[in-house]
Amino acid sequence: xxxxxxxxxxxxxxxxxxxxxxxxxxxxxxxxxxxxGLSVCKVIGNPLAYKSCRRYLERDLNRSFLFGSCDAQxxxxxxxxxARELLSLFGSSSDQPCxxxxxxxxxxxxxxxxLVVYGRxxxxxxxxxxxxxxxxxxxxxHEGDYSxxxxxxxAWPCGVVVEIGPVPQGILNAKxxxxxxxxxxxxxxxxxxxxxxxxxxxxxxxxxxxxGSLDFPRDSEGKVESFIHSSLDGADWHPLCSGAPLFxxxxxxxQRFYEDESVVxxxxxxxxxxxxxxxxxxxxREVWPFSNKWSLALEDLIQD
Amino acid sequence: xxxxxxxxxxxxxxxxxxxxxxxxxxxxxxxxxxxxGLSVCKVIGNPLAYKSCRRYLERDLNRSFLFGSCDAQxxxxxxxxxARELLSLFGSSSDQPCxxxxxxxxxxxxxxxxLVVYGRxxxxxxxxxxxxxxxxxxxxxHEGDYSxxxxxxxAWPCGVVVEIGPVPQGILNAKxxxxxxxxxxxxxxxxxxxxxxxxxxxxxxxxxxxxGSLDFPRDSEGKVESFIHSSLDGADWHPLCSGAPLFxxxxxxxQRFYEDESVVxxxxxxxxxxxxxxxxxxxxREVWPFSNKWSLALEDLIQD
Numbered sequence: 001x002x003x004x005x006x007x008x009x010x011x012x013x014x015x016x017x018x019x020x021x022x023x024x025x026x027x028x029x030x031x032x033x034x035x036x037g038l039s040v041c042k043v044i045g046n047p048l049a050y051k052s053c054r055r056y057l058e059r060d061l062n063r064s065f066l067f068g069s070c071d072a073q074x075x076x077x078x079x080x081x082x083a084r085e086l087l088s089l090f091g092s093s094s095d096q097p098c099x100x101x102x103x104x105x106x107x108x109x110x111x112x113x114x115l116v117v118y119g120r121x122x123x124x125x126x127x128x129x130x131x132x133x134x135x136x137x138x139x140x141x142h143e144g145d146y147s148x149x150x151x152x153x154x155a156w157p158c159g160v161v162v163e164i165g166p167v168p169q170g171i172l173n174a175k176x177x178x179x180x181x182x183x184x185x186x187x188x189x190x191x192x193x194x195x196x197x198x199x200x201x202x203x204x205x206x207x208x209x210x211x212g213s214l215d216f217p218r219d220s221e222g223k224v225e226s227f228i229h230s231s232l233d234g235a236d237w238h239p240l241c242s243g244a245p246l247f248x249x250x251x252x253x254x255q256r257f258y259e260d261e262s263v264v265x266x267x268x269x270x271x272x273x274x275x276x277x278x279x280x281x282x283x284x285r286e287v288w289p290f291s292n293k294w295s296l297a298l299e300d301l302i303q304d
Numbered sequence: 305x306x307x308x309x310x311x312x313x314x315x316x317x318x319x320x321x322x323x324x325x326x327x328x329x330x331x332x333x334x335x336x337x338x339x340x341g342l343s344v345c346k347v348i349g350n351p352l353a354y355k356s357c358r359r360y361l362e363r364d365l366n367r368s369f370l371f372g373s374c375d376a377q378x379x380x381x382x383x384x385x386x387a388r389e390l391l392s393l394f395g396s397s398s399d400q401p402c403x404x405x406x407x408x409x410x411x412x413x414x415x416x417x418x419l420v421v422y423g424r425x426x427x428x429x430x431x432x433x434x435x436x437x438x439x440x441x442x443x444x445x446h447e448g449d450y451s452x453x454x455x456x457x458x459a460w461p462c463g464v465v466v467e468i469g470p471v472p473q474g475i476l477n478a479k480x481x482x483x484x485x486x487x488x489x490x491x492x493x494x495x496x497x498x499x500x501x502x503x504x505x506x507x508x509x510x511x512x513x514x515x516g517s518l519d520f521p522r523d524s525e526g527k528v529e530s531f532i533h534s535s536l537d538g539a540d541w542h543p544l545c546s547g548a549p550l551f552x553x554x555x556x557x558x559q560r561f562y563e564d565e566s567v568v569x570x571x572x573x574x575x576x577x578x579x580x581x582x583x584x585x586x587x588x589r590e591v592w593p594f595s596n597k598w599s600l601a602l603e604d605l606i607q608d
Contacts, residue, residue, distance in 0.1 A: 025554035108472040168412040168472035174534035230478035250329035
């Protein structure tokens, strides 16, 4: 039996119900997912929030893995406690230490299926490259955003988020379940191949590097006074050129994008980000040559 | 000044944010909506739920207008209190008695814009006929459903619900705001014409009469074990013929519709109805000849 264990998380946000539903079905029907011979631990990230179909109870679990912070160490908020519990169950000092973590989410934004990586950990980039080569998924590199930290997958040596949308919060959707299923099996397939040193690493990785986020235009009292322009609605991953409409007010005033260089918007009008004052995030599309350091880091981590 | 006052309600469900946002903009920009000279009272139905972007705090406000029930009279749940408060503000014994009520909602289901009437009150059917003739909206007649009662508009002499979708809960959407705006002005326009006895009542009303609701297939523990089949997803208002797929399980088992007569499904996979164990409602499309009793009832109610 290999020492390699892969942690699979669903329902880190309790109102993103498709992946946790698939996990529950998988528990009832072990043949449902081909694990490619890997040892996996699967867990509902935030079971209490999932039960009440809310994103979280007290704070966002996916911003609660903040173990450098004294406050987070002692804070009694349910999600801080759950973060500590997940690490005690599946972290490096636990009885079931997992080396890799895949965290399954859904979006209300029209993102399709994509991956999110946090920072530039070499093993994450290797795994993302394999997934992109296999399924063609766009990769969003979230970095340099000091207002958003403490993501779950960062607490494991290697980890990526799978985001699938669009789907409203709280409902099961045939396509979203199917795409989650495909991404899950593809991910396990690529990890299994990497463990056997059979991977076909690609020559390059196309990433969408986080530049920053845009809030909605607001009035003097802080109220949203314009919404996403209909030409931008659902246009995630499509480059924004200078002059493109961004927002429109109730009486038709249009606010446009003016920059010399085009950017690529993602998470446009994501319901969960209203409370974070994010109307969309802006990224720059870059093609990075594949680095051997990435594949070595991944292979080192998952060899028996 | 006419004694006629029209009550306009938005945010009866706090996570249906497009109509309340439009109402707030309207407060800042009085020119935004053409009221056709009518006196209107506009109100956020459930302001506390709207503030926290939840459907409700303790119970569904739109099932809380249950004044025949002793329990509802004395119950301290916030939504029961708010129901009593709304009636004390705009009911027949209040300082601002309203004769008509229009309640603006949104759906995650792909319902487009439509009207809902509860029961067969003649004035409701007259108003719905005028709106259907003007905008072509389908009308859902909700009746005979003893598991769901206490709807807000039923507490006023005449009232209809405007439902607009699809939009995920909690987000502003350009098209949904625009359609809400159109429906709102059309409704006020038709009421103004009826007050002046200038209405062109149509010869018929096409209704979709509620037959019942279908729950998701569940396992022995009550867990949802199949979801809406992808061919049915988004197919609200399209007749279901015998043999059509309804649900599919995680391992591909399909459950089909078998009835001699076709029915028309609505509220397919509506996020808000998961907790009510409703996967969809089934209706029968019927063409009713317009009755003079309907127009007389409406005109009686709104004459000065």
